[in-house]
Amino acid sequence: MTATGTVTVPYPASGILVEAEAFTHYGGWVLDSQYELEMGSPYLLAHGNGKPVADAKTAMTVPKGEEGEYNVWVRAKDWVPGHHPGRFNLVINGATLPIEFGANDKDWTWEFGGKVQLRAGKTTLTLHDLTGFCGRCDAIFFTKEDKLPPPNGVDEQARAWRRKLRGLPDQPVDGGTFDVVVVGGGVVGAAAALTAARLGERVALVHNRPFLGGNASVEVGLRPRGVTGPLVDELSARHPNGDIKAKTLLDAEAKATLFMEYTVYNAATTTTTTTTSAPTVTITSIDARHARTGREIRLRAPIFIDCSGRAILGLYAHAETLFGQESRAEYNESLAPPARDTTHHGNTVFFRTRMNSSPAPFPPVPWATAVAKDFSDLRGQLTRPGLENGDGPQVVLPPTTPVSVPRRMKGPLTHFWEYGNYLDPYTSGERIRDHLLRAIYGTFSNVKTLEPDTYANLALEWVAFVPATGEFRRYKGAYVLSEGDIRSHRPFHDGVVFNDGAFCLHYPNANASATPTNNDSGHAHARHHDYDFRLHYWEWDERDRHPYAVPLRCLYSANVANLLMAGKHVSATHIAISNMKFMGNGAQHALATAAAAHLCHKYATTPAGIYEQRGGQWLGELKELCARITGTGTHHAEDSKDRGERVKSRL
Structure with missing residues (x-):
């Protein structure tokens, strides 16, 4: 939990580092x-x-022998400068330091807490929250050195400083060698790991949260949509507490090893160059760090499946990726914009209110109403895990939707709460989440303030701190699926699974100058011009409602030989991925990639090797295996248009 040590750096090199995540008792704080x-x-x-x-x-x-006077440093964040909503105190041996942390108008930084006298032996530390509004503490550092603050970055020098002071090894320890490593424990990753284990593969599943499920987890609560099937239904069924059953199922598999609360931060690769082909990159291992202990491990496997939804392994392995919206001309897509841009689907924070039997006070939140403005519509709640789009209090009617919008699109839609479409999802995730929290708190305050008698008892029952994440980078595979492929049900001889559903496109408020209108294809738009946390409009194009084929070539990297992918970052355009992104659809990719990994192990080959094998026996075996796993019988994915209805009923 704590460690002492000395390191050679230009900032304090000796002292006692206490990581907040290593506290013995979290109280009401969350990790x-x-x-x-x-x-x-x-x-x-x-x-x-x-x-x-x-x-x-x-x-x-x-x-x-180390007793004496120490300088105290606390790494904290003032998440709304000028307002300081997340303030807290540090209490040492019962004495409160005379500074409120999280109130210095700065992003993450080490704040000086003054000097204290410490005796040898046990010292108690307490984090005392002052506001209930997302105060945050990273670490506490005690040092006798009067130098500059500790390192504040995210680079390797800062990591080495922490490792040394915590007494951790300089290099990751061996975490094991597996037949396949799956990164990301959402519904997609859980499906890949469970399928691989049931096919007899020794599989490691690496996930950065304490609960499996990703956007369907009890921390978020979405229901998987798209094609599901027996296995997906099995693992996404919920316990009484809302947690999905994936972990229970995986814990029962002898071939599966779960690494929960581990964040992947590196991938080691080798590159093979020949005179006749482009260089081939192969991932040899990945490194992951445990959230609570800081323990770093190295996992090895001949095949890796990225189910993170953010192409994280591709970033570390320098895989080719796609980002943002392609132009209409690039893939001849009717729904694409005229010019390429970096707009992507944003994130959503879910919440739920309730009416208490007595008044429920809520403090003034000018820092939140600055974002919410006059918005006072609390519809779009998560009623319970797995049931979104719930109703809620509404004081002032929001901007209306056109009369011709289908009735079901006029409801209290959860996903109209969205932000971050123009920001970098890799470097601005915390900022995006925090902006949505301000929007929710501000809207809640507006409702209670505008009708104080009606909503005196209104309380926030639950607000997520883990957002439902949207779109990140997508891999470029051997083939990039497009809108036309889906609409035409293009036959693929390497079609391995089916996907289904509508094109679901989210447009933020910068598009307000080009207000769309409805047309006969069922496109639906909802207008929320004045609020940056509300979608401007939402394209929901159900096309012909038939399933379509997903080729194997969309499920492996174009330039990393042993990297498969499943979920919302597979090889597809922004328009196509708006349909493929549904968790049920991504789980179908997962089943196919697990089956492909199984055959790669069986035949000592790569995913591309399965596709390219002369005679096609391996590809044929993969298709038969996928048909058996998904329950589609002998209806191969190249038959999607002719046999769509029968296949759909089986899925």
Whole structure:
């Protein structure tokens, strides 16, 4: 939990580092490890929705002979500069330091807490929340050195400083060698790992959260859509507490090993160059770090499946990727914009309100209403895990939708709460989440303020701190699926699974100058011009409602030989991925990639090797295996247009 040590760096090199995530008792604080790759470390979050949370507590040991006067540094963040909504105190041996942390108008930084006298032996530390509005503490550092603050970056120098002071090895320890490693434990990754294990492969599943499911997890709560099938239904069924059953199923598989709360931060590769072909990159291992202990491990496998939804292995292995919206001309897509841009689907934070039997006070939140403005519509709630689009209080009617919009699109849609479409999803995730929290708190305050008698008892029952994430980079595979492929049900001789559903395109408010209109194909648009956290309009094109084929070539990297992918980052255009992104659809990719990994192991080949094998026996075997796993019988994916209805009924 605590460690002492000395390192050779230009900032304090000796002292006692206490990581907040290593506290013995979190109290009402929660561990937030989502943004470690952005800001450097997991941290504790005081997420009380306006009510200060219970204290987090721990103890550290001052070695004998090291007693004396120490400088105190606390790494914290003022997440709304000028307003300081996330303030907290540090209490040492019962004495509160005379500074409120999280109130310095700065992003993540080390704040000086003054000097304290410490005796040898046990010292107690307490984080005391003052607001209930997302105060956050990364670490506490005690040093006798009067130097510059500790390193504040996310680079290797900062990581080495932390490792040394925590007594951790300089290099990752061996975490094992497997037949296949799956990264990302959403519905897609869980499906890939479970399928691989049931096919007899020794599989490791690496996931950065304490719950499996991703956007369907109990931390978020979406219901898987698209094609599901027996296995997906099995693993996404929910326990009474809302958690999906994926972990229970995987824990029962002898061939499966779960690495929960591990963030992948590196991939080692080798490159083979020949005179007749382009260089071939192969991933040999990946490194992952545990959120609570900082333990770093190295996992090896001949095949890797990226189910992270953010092409994370591709970034580390320098795989070819796609990002944003392709232009209309690039793939001849009717729904694409005239010019290429970097707009992508944003994130959503779910919430739920309730009416108490007595008044539920809520403090003034000018820092939140600055985002919400006059918005006062709390519809679009998560009623319970797996049931979104719930109703809610509404004081002022939002901008209306056209009369011709289909009735079901006029409802209280959860996904109209969205932000981040223009920001870098890899470096701005925390900022996006925080903006949505401000929007929710501000809207809630507006409702209670505008009709104080009606909503005096209205309370926030639950607000997620883990957002439903949208679009990141997509891989470029041996083939890029496009809108035309889906609409025409293009036959693929390497079609391995089916996907289904509508083109689901989210457009933020910068498009307000080009207000669309409905047309006969069922496109639906909802207008929320004045609020940057509300979608401007939403394209929902159900096409012909028949399933379509997904070729194997969309499920492996174009330039990383042993990298398969499944989910919303497969090889497809922005328009095509708006249909393929549904969790049920991604799980179908997962089943196919697990089957492909199984055959790669069986025949000592690569995914491209399966596709390119002369005679096609391996590809034929893969298609038969996928048909058996998905329950589609002998209806191969190249038959999607002619046999769509029969296949759909089986899926």
